[in-house]
Amino acid sequence: MLEALGLGPAEEAVYTALMAQPTASAHELARQTGIAAAEIARILADMETSGLVSVADQPDRKESGPAGQQTGAQFVRYRLTPPSVALAPFLVEQRNALHRAESAFSVLIEQYRDTAVQSAGGVVEVVTGTKQVAHRFHQLQHGAQRELLVFLVGAPVAVPRADTDLSERTVLDRGVDFRVVAARDYFDGPDVARDMREAITAGLELRLVDSLPLKMVVSDRERAMVPLDVAGSGAEPSAIVVHRSGLLTALVHLFETEWAQARPLHTTSTGIHAEPKADQQPTTGELEVLALLLAGFSDRRAASQLGLSIRTVERRTRRLMDLAGADSRLQLGWHAARAGWL
Template identity: 40%
Template sequence: MLAAIGLDETHEAAYRALVSLGAADVSDLARRLTLGEPDTVRTLRRLERHGLAARASGRAGRWVAAPPGVALGALLTRQRHELEKAELAAALLAEEYRARAAEPAVHDLVEVVTGAAAVSQRFLQLQLGARRDVCALVTGSPVTVTGTANSTEEHAAGRGVRCRVVVERAVLDLPTGLVELAAAIGRGEQVRVVERVPAKLVIADGSLAMVPLTSRTAEPAALVVHASGLLASLTGLFEAVWREALPLRLGADGGTVREDAPEGPDGTDLEILSLLLAGLTDASAAKQLDLGLRTVQRRVKRLMELTGVTTRLQLGWHAYERGWVARSPRTSQG
């Protein structure tokens, strides 16, 4: 817990032991920490440099703990000061970067990042750096950079950043696909489904995009695209796929199924409709929602009777007409 102020587990354990005992001999502390005495002495000297421990006067080999309120308070104050300086430096560097990026050279508009560790690190920077919105196209095939709704936008969603995700239907068939998507929807993210997405893509704040490059033989790599005509094209691609995708409706609580359904569809009906319109079979939808196959079929039949249709295609059309599931107008960007 004290790693943020520069103490590892051993040093924290030693300080806690000293606080608990008030004072202790090196030998006693070594036994308590299961360390050799030389290592214990080195640990105590480190605590002394941090102002957390001191040698007892009048007795060699005995150490006392500094009062936590004073000692830790001083360290926290210093750490906050260092963080403030780091934030100021980051702001100045960001301003300098924006100034230099106003007229970027053509070769600076696209970066090629290679290596699994480098790609993952750059991807993390992109999602943590987002301030307004994150848009993502997610494929069903694994790649170096994970990008399901649960992992790609989780950090951003926690900061109130708007997240829009389009997944291809194969994601729903992954072992944890629906669980992760339900969690994402529960966090307030918007998730839609299409049969296939053209490419895996993540865009942050409309100013930076990342496109993983997949190859079975070459080293993992990705393109990082800065503000440019290419980025505008990628943004347009996302918006076009978003407009054509079907909204996904999933319950986060797995509530009890109601057989005495009201006149309109209840939450479970809407979940079933959403999965069926996304391309799942009755059996797959039943399995994903932990329902019986006959329950799903009975609910679909009731919805068909409710809308007065004879085919599921007509049911899907009526579902849109009645607003049970909705697609944004083609002129909308959201």
């Protein structure tokens, strides 16, 4: 816990041991932590200099005993300085260090942009090989500060789904706005629906389309990666990394266009389901069929009641299921009630 503030494991062990008691000597702390008494004495001296502890009791015993005999220094008792006072400077220093790192990061990016040749070589990087493509993918995801935009298509090639799921959780934990448009074939793999359901619960926004033109990840609208290899070609995985340019702007526009037309996915106790498109609603005739089906009528009885052919009832039912993104009539009924169709 305290390593994040710049303290080492031994210092944290001593600090934690002292926190559980009003005062303690180096000899007592050595017994509690398993660290040698001489090392404890050195750590306490450093912590006293840093203001983390203070001397609570200084005995009159002189440090003149024979080798191996406990000296007066080992009987000096220490107490913790209140954490709100002692640890505040460490926290400030860590914040300042992070700020300096972010500033250096920004300067390096700007220097790279200033010195890069304004040509295809300065705008687009070509990455080849499974390991290299996976590494750049994780760089884009973990480097995102504000937003990630992703197209998911088919089975992954360079980055296993398990690694992708871990990256998603890390990004969501940092509060990054994470939006994904997935093609239907992405859900063909085992356990994909379960993993995506967990991601949605964690805050990922997911929408569904029938197909997408490409796979893609866009990080903070500053960088994007698009695979170059054709699925099933057997070629070594490769991708292009696009930096800020008109091409990147076009990729972001493509994402927003697909996002606006895609169906939002939400989780229920039975899995992930797509909401009907906002601009598509059932017709009066389709709602008549739906009402009878929900009342328990068979297709044949519904057709007879409405004076329609069975094929027409089946066609209207199929369109209702498409509008609702439902895979069964049971799901259709749930969506109809949720959307207020009846």
